[in-house]
Amino acid sequence: MTFSPRTLSLKDNEPLTRSLVEQMALRLSDRILEGHYHPGQRIFEQTIADEFQVSRGPVRECLRLLEKDGLITLVARHGAQVTKLSIEEVKEIFDIRAPLNGLRDRMLAEDPQRELWLPELKKIVAELSLLACSTQSADRYVACVAKLNHQLGVWVSNQRLKNILASLARQTRRYSQLGLSTPARRQQSIQHWQKMVEAIEKGDGDTAQSIACQRVYDSRDAAIHILQNQPASASNDSPTEIKQDLEAREA
Amino acid sequence: MTFSPRTLSLKDNEPLTRSLVEQMALRLSDRILEGHYHPGQRIFEQTIADEFQVSRGPVRECLRLLEKDGLITLVARHGAQVTKLSIEEVKEIFDIRAPLNGLRDRMLAEDPQRELWLPELKKIVAELSLLACSTQSADRYVACVAKLNHQLGVWVSNQRLKNILASLARQTRRYSQLGLSTPARRQQSIQHWQKMVEAIEKGDGDTAQSIACQRVYDSRDAAIHILQNQPASASNDSPTEIKQDLEAREA
DNA sequence: CTTTGTATGATTGTCAACAATATTCTTGAC
DNA sequence: GTCAAGAATATTGTTGACAATCATACAAAG
Numbered sequence: 001m002t003f004s005p006r007t008l009s010l011k012d013n014e015p016l017t018r019s020l021v022e023q024m025a026l027r028l029s030d031r032i033l034e035g036h037y038h039p040g041q042r043i044f045e046q047t048i049a050d051e052f053q054v055s056r057g058p059v060r061e062c063l064r065l066l067e068k069d070g071l072i073t074l075v076a077r078h079g080a081q082v083t084k085l086s087i088e089e090v091k092e093i094f095d096i097r098a099p100l101n102g103l104r105d106r107m108l109a110e111d112p113q114r115e116l117w118l119p120e121l122k123k124i125v126a127e128l129s130l131l132a133c134s135t136q137s138a139d140r141y142v143a144c145v146a147k148l149n150h151q152l153g154v155w156v157s158n159q160r161l162k163n164i165l166a167s168l169a170r171q172t173r174r175y176s177q178l179g180l181s182t183p184a185r186r187q188q189s190i191q192h193w194q195k196m197v198e199a200i201e202k203g204d205g206d207t208a209q210s211i212a213c214q215r216v217y218d219s220r221d222a223a224i225h226i227l228q229n230q231p232a233s234a235s236n237d238s239p240t241e242i243k244q245d246l247e248a249r250e251a
Numbered sequence: 252m253t254f255s256p257r258t259l260s261l262k263d264n265e266p267l268t269r270s271l272v273e274q275m276a277l278r279l280s281d282r283i284l285e286g287h288y289h290p291g292q293r294i295f296e297q298t299i300a301d302e303f304q305v306s307r308g309p310v311r312e313c314l315r316l317l318e319k320d321g322l323i324t325l326v327a328r329h330g331a332q333v334t335k336l337s338i339e340e341v342k343e344i345f346d347i348r349a350p351l352n353g354l355r356d357r358m359l360a361e362d363p364q365r366e367l368w369l370p371e372l373k374k375i376v377a378e379l380s381l382l383a384c385s386t387q388s389a390d391r392y393v394a395c396v397a398k399l400n401h402q403l404g405v406w407v408s409n410q411r412l413k414n415i416l417a418s419l420a421r422q423t424r425r426y427s428q429l430g431l432s433t434p435a436r437r438q439q440s441i442q443h444w445q446k447m448v449e450a451i452e453k454g455d456g457d458t459a460q461s462i463a464c465q466r467v468y469d470s471r472d473a474a475i476h477i478l479q480n481q482p483a484s485a486s487n488d489s490p491t492e493i494k495q496d497l498e499a500r501e502a
Numbered sequence: 503c504t505t506t507g508t509a510t511g512a513t514t515g516t517c518a519a520c521a522a523t524a525t526t527c528t529t530g531a532c
Numbered sequence: 533g534t535c536a537a538g539a540a541t542a543t544t545g546t547t548g549a550c551a552a553t554c555a556t557a558c559a560a561a562g
Contacts, residue, residue, distance in 0.1 A: 019327040020545080021315075044513070055547045056514090057308060061315050064272075068319035076270040077514060077553055092409045095358075099350035158343045164415070271515080295543070306517045307544090328523055328544065 024052055024062040025069075032071050032082055033173055039084035043072060070171040083171070087227050090175050094220030097168050101216050102209040104156050104165060109200040109208035117155045118201060124148045125193050132183075132190040141186055142177045148193070172223075179222035188218060272309050275299075276316040283322050283333055284424055290335035294323060321422045334422070338478050341426050345471030348419050352467050353460040355407050355416060360451040360459035368406045369452060375399045376444050383434075383441040392437055393428045399444070423474075430473035439469060 028048070031037055045056045045063070052059070067074045073083045085093075108114060124147060131141040149169060153162045169176070180186055192215040199207035279299070282288055296307045296314070303310070318325045324334045336344075359365060375398060382392040400420060404413045420427070431437055443466040450458040 022327075046513075057311075057546060060308075060515090061312055064312050064315045065319065068316065076273075079514065079554095089411075092411050095354065095409060096351070096412050096415065099354050100347070103346065103350050158346060160340075160343050161347050164347065297543075308516060308518095311545090330524095330544065 020054070021058050021061045021065065024048075024054070024058065025065045027052075028062065028066060029069065029071050029170065032066075033170060035174075037082045039082050041082045043080040043082065045079070069167055085171070085175075087224060090172060090227065091220060091224055093168055093172050094175075094216055094223070097165070097172070098213045098216040098220070100161065100165055100168070102213040104152060104158075104161060105196060105200070105212035106205040106209040107156055107158065107161075108152060109203055109205040111155070111157070114155075114200060114203075117151075118197075120151065121148075121155075121200070122197060124151060125190075125197050128193060129190050132186045138177075138181055138186075142180055145176075145180065145189070146173075175223040175227070176219055178226045179219035181226065182222075185218075185222050189215070192218070271305065272312045272316065275303055275305070275309065275313045276320075278303075279313060279317060280320065280322050280421065283317075284421060286425075288333045290333050292333045294331040294333065296330070320418050336422070336426075338475060341423060341478065342471060342475055344419055344423050345426075345467055345474070348416070348423070349464045349467040349471070351412065351416055351419070353464040355403060355409075355412060356447060356451070356463035357456040357460040358407055358409065358412075359403060360454055360456040362406070362408070365406075365451060365454075368402075369448075371402065372399075372406075372451070373448060375402060376441075376448050379444060380441055383437045389428075389432055389437075393431055396427075396431065396440070397424075426474040426478070427470055429477045430470035432477065433473075436469075436473050440466070443469070 037043065043063070045059045048062075049056045049059045063072060063074060063080050066072045067080070071083055072080045074080050124144065128141070128144050128148065131137050131144055134141075146169075149165075153166060156162055180189060192211055196208060196211050196215075199205075199211060288294065294314070296310045299313075300307045300310045314323060314325060314331050317323045318331070322334055323331045325331050375395065379392070379395050379399065382388050382395055385392075397420075400416075404417060407413055431440060443462055447459060447462050447466075450456075450462060
C-alpha cells in the first residue's frame with residue numbers, strides 16, 4: 001500500500017509537477033462542472049478518499065482548494081457541499097466578470113503583438129458564426145464560446161487576471177449555458193464577438209472593453225431571466241438536503 | 252493533551268464560528284502583513300505547528316488557504332515561502348484592482364440607500380484631509396485609507412467583489428504604502444477621495460467609477476516608480492534564500 | 503400528538519508516526 | 533581549492549487511529 005502512492009493512486013500519465021492534492025482538485029472540479037454532483041449535494045471526505053484510494057488528509061486539503069475556487073462550500077463541523085448559488089449570487093459574479101472581461105479585452109486590443117494570435121482568434125469566431133446559425137447546436141456553441149474564452153485567457157499577459165476570470169467562469173458555467181439557450185441570444189452573442197474582433201484588429205481598446213462588458217451583462221440578464229422563470233433549479237431550500245445525503249451515501 | 256484542543260490552543264476569546272484552521276490563517280496573514288516574515292522567507296510546517304501548539308495537519312490546510320490568498324507560495328515537495336512579487340506582478344494586481352474598485356464605487360454611488368452611510372464616509376474623508384496636510388504622518392494616512400477602503404467594502408452589497416478586493420488589497424498592502432509616501436501623492440489622493448464623495452452624493456456612478464479607476468492607476472504608477480528606483484526591496488534573486496532559511500530556523 | 507431527552511451511528515477535527523523526497527554536510531579524488 | 537558522490541539530516545507527503553461533534557432514531561413524559 002505504501003509503495004509510491006503519489007504515482008499509483010492517480011492516472012500515471014499526469015505530470016508530477018502538480019501535487020496529488022491539486023490533481024484531485026482538478027478531477028473533482030471536473031466532476032462538479034460536468035454535473036456529476038448537483039448543487040447542494042454533500043461531499044463526504046471518506047467517500048472521496050475511498051474513490052481516489054487516498055486517506056482523508058489530502059482530501060481535506062483538496063476540499064479547501066475547491067472552496068477557495070467557489071465550487072464547494074465548507075461549513076465548520078458540518079462538511080462540504082457543492083455550492084448552490086442564489087440568483088443574487090449569480091448576478092454578483094456576472095457583475096464582477098463584466099469589468100474584468102473588459103480589462104482583458106482592452107489589454108488584448110492594445111497588445112502590440114496581437115498580430116501573432118489574431119488569425120487564430122478569427123478562425124474560432126468564424127467557427128462560432130457557423131454554429132450560431134444552426135438552430136439546434138446550443139451545446140456545441142457553448143463549447144466553442146468556452147474554447148474562445150480559454151484562448152483569450154492564454155493570450156492575455158496578466159496571469160492573475162487570467163486565473164480570476166477562469167475561476168469566475170467556472171463558477172457560472174452552468175448559468176452561462178442558460179444564457180445562450182435561445183438562437184436569438186446566440187445571434188446577439190456572435191455579433192458581439194465579431195465587433196470585438198474588429199476592435200482588436202484596429203487596436204481600439206475602448207471599444208473592445210465596452211463590448212466585452214456589455215456581452216457579460218447580456219449573458220447575465222439572459223441567465224437571470226431564465227432562472228427567475230424556472231426557479232426549480234435554484235430554489236430548493238430544504239435546509240438539510242436529506243434526500244441528497246442519501247443519494248451520496250448509496251453511491 | 253486531548254481535552255478540548257480547539258479552545259485551548261488559541262486565544263479563548265475568539266469566536267468558535269471560525270474553525271481552528273481559519274483562525275490560524277488569520278493570525279498568520281497578520282504576521283505576514285505586519286512584516287514579521289519578509290518576502291521570500293521560507294515557512295516550515297513544523298515551526299508553525301509548534302508555535303500554535305497543533306499538529307502539522309491543520310497547518311497544512313492553513314497554508315493552502317494562505318496560498319489561495321496569494322500571501323504565500325507553495326511549491327510541491329519544497330514547501331511554503333512568503334510571496335515575493337516582481338514589479339510586473341505588482342503592476343498586474345493594481346491593473347485588476349482598478350476596474351474592480353471602479354465597479355465598487357459605481358455600485359456605491361448608485362446605492363439607493365447611500366444616505367445611511369454617507370455621513371460616516373464624509374467623516375472618514377474629513378479625517379483623511381487632516382492627515383494629508385501633515386507632512387510626517389504617512390503611516391497614519393495609510394492606516395486611514397485602509398480604514399476607508401474597509402468601510403467601503405462593508406457598504407458594498409456584492410459580497411464576492413468585497414472579498415476579491417480585500418484579497419488583492421492585502422497582496423499589495425506594502426506597495427500601496429509606498430505609493431503614498433510623499434506629501435504630494437497624499438494631496439493627489441485626498442483630492443480623489445473628495446471628488447469621490449461628491450460623485451457618490453450626486454449618485455453619479457460614471458464619475459465615481461472613473462475616479463476610482465484613476466486613483467488605483469495613480470497608486471500603481473507611484474508604487475512602481477519607487478520600486479524601480481529602489482530595486483533592493485524586490486530584486487533579491489538568490490534562488491535558495493539560504494540566509495532567510497537560517498533566520499527562520501534560529502527563531 | 504407533540505415534545506424532550508437519550509442513545510447510537512456517522513462525520514469531521516486532530517494527532518503522532520512513518521514514508522518519500524529534498525537539502526545539507528562530509529568525504530574523497532583530482 | 534573545486535567538484536562529485538554518498539551519507540546524514542531536515543522537510544514534506546501520507547496514513548490510520550482516536551477524539552469531538554453532529555445528526556438521526558427512538559422512547560418516555562407531558
